[in-house]
Every structure is written in C-alpha cells, then in structure tokens.
Amino acid sequence: MLHTTTVKRYLRHALIRAGLEGVSLARAGRLWCGAGGRGIIFTLHHVRPTPARPFQPNAILSITPAFLEQAIKVSLEAGLVPLALEDLPERLADPKDKRAYVCFTLDDGYRDNALFAAPVFRKYQVPYTIFATAGFVERTRSIWWETVEALLARSRAVEFDFGQGTRRLGTETTGKKLIAYNRFAEYVETQDEDEAVASIDVLARDSGIDPLALVDELTLDEAGLAEVARDPLARIGAHSLTHVNLKRVPTPRLKQELEGSAAAVERYVGYRPGAFAYPYGYASAVGEREVQAARQAGYAVAVTTMPGLLKDGPFACPTGLNRVSLNGSYQRKRYVGALISGIPFRLAQARGLGLF
DSSP states (O other): OOOHHHHHHHHHHHHHHHHHHHHHHHTGGGTSTTTTTTEEEEEEOEESOOOOOSOOTTGGGEEOHHHHHHHHHHHHHTTOEEOOGGGHHHHHHOTTOOOOEEEEEEESOBHHIIIIIHHHHHHHTOOEEEEEOHHHHTTOSOOHHHHHHHHHHTOSEEEEESSSSEEEEEOSSHHHHHHHHHHHHHHHHHSOHHHHHHHHHHHHHHTTOOHHHHHHHHBOOHHHHHHHHTSTTEEEEEOOSSOOOGGGSOHHHHHHHHHHHHHHHHHHHSSOOSEEEOSSOSTTTOOHHHHHHHHHTTOSEEEOSSOOOOOSSSOSOTTSBOOEEOOTTOOOHHHHHHHHHOHHHHHHHHTTOOOO
C-alpha cells in the first residue's frame, strides 16, 4: 500500500506537468500580456549531469548544465535582463526603470555549482548568488535529505524510532525506498529538527555512512567559497547556520541563525552578504516574524521558495520575495517559457491551488 505522502507527490507532479504543458502548447503567454510582471527569481540547488541510479528522491533538486543553459537562453529571448539578486530592490524602486529582470540563485553551496553552473553563467555573463549554510561549510551539520538518500540507496531494510517505538521499513524496491524516504522527511518536519537530524546521523553511521563526509563530498568548504567569490559574476549569500526550519525555532535562535550566518559568510569571503535565503522556504518555514527578523538583521533582500514572480513597483517587503524553482522533474525548455509567462501562477491562484 502506497504511503499517502507518496501518492500526493505523484498527483502533484502530474498536475504541475499538465499545467506547464497546457500553457506552453497554447502559447498563452502571447495572449495574456503582463502576467510575467517585472521578472523572475529562479531557485536552483544541484547543477550536474544526471546521476545514473534508479533511486533519486531528491531529483527535484538537481538540473543538468544543459538545462541551465536552456533556462538562460529562454530568459534572454523573453527580454529579461540578468541581474544580481542584491541589486533588485534598487532597480525596481526606480520609477524610470521599466525593464523586467531575471535572477539566478543557488541554495546550499554545492560543489557542482562551481564545477558545472559557474561556467554556464560565465558563458552568458549572467550574475548568480550562491547561498551558503555555515554548518555545511564548516562540516558541523549534516544534510539530512542527502544522508537519508544515501542510506536508503544501499539498504534492503531499516529500523528506526520515529517517535512511537522502533519500526522496521522494508526498502528492497525503489518504491519502498521512496515511501521510507517520505517517512523520514515527515519525521524531520514534525519532531525537534536538531534531534531528528542527530538521530538520522546515528542510524547512518551505524550503517557505515559518515554524514559529515557526505557533506564534505557534496558542498563547498571555506576555501571553495572564497574561490567562487572571486568570480565578478558571483555573490555569496547567507542560508542560516544550521539549515533549520526558522519558523519552528524560538526568537533568540532565529536571531542567532540570521546574524551568525551573515558573520560567517563575511569570514569566508571578506564581505557581509546582502541577501538571505530561508531554509526550506515554504509557507510552514517562513512567516511574518522571520521576514521582519531578516530585515532587522540587516539583509537588503531575502527569498523564500514560495512560487511567484516579481511584481511591478518597489518592494513592499524585500525580505519576503517569492522564487520559482528550476525543478529537476520538469527539465523542458518550453516549461521555462511557461513559468516566465506567469500564467501558471495566475491560473493556480484563480483556482485556489498551491500547485507551483
């Protein structure tokens, strides 16, 4: 029997794909002028060749360099002007500036950003911002979703206490591995996150996987970030100290995550970051308290992962901006055009659907 979360995920992907196909095939963007507003901020994570393995629960977080290049081309063909995220508030506050912009942002500071994404950005002279989590950079915090993927990929069964006693989950098939992955994700989302991540780390180590070695393999260290920062097109932004859901932590911890993250980035690259990306970034991870706290911490701009395009006029709240994911499950050139048009978001809003 399929887990409810797994079924919902499949249905959601099917609806999104159908919506993107419908907009792109109808070329509705030519009919609904102005839906795209003042442009778009794209969210990326991994940029790398597609791994050749059957179990990829985090595939949505990974796009190929070729698709990134397509996304840049489509943006330029649509007349969008590439801009560094930190420069957006000033540009959109200028009443004489009527241009529409595109910003590219990459969360978590993966090594493949420097290896595969940066050359594509340089080829087209497109600015980009990499958001670094201090705990990943300094190898003190594991990336639980990568740990769980690595753990389940090599397991035929796992035993774990999700809070109601130890359970045994069969993981001998790809389908069962995905169900187990969703169970771990729910566990992190509903329990104390620090304790949940620590418990997953223990399970991984008992299974022969070093979570922090995995972080070292996947993410840029301090020297790597400093090297990227030397690229005139690159900006390094802050992404918290521990990648915790900020909406679930007390106010002193929130302040520490915001201010400590800025100080850490300044140590790494020599300048204080003007931009912040909220960990996870969806509605249950970002609220009014977090948005105001980011402003008080001194960030000029902060971004969520809640979908939406840039609105016309100056930002009412530059520390609560929407972004649009370049999702690894929808790597089609025509889908990028559909997203830039803004129509999928208008349709979803009109129908009361949170599809994107």
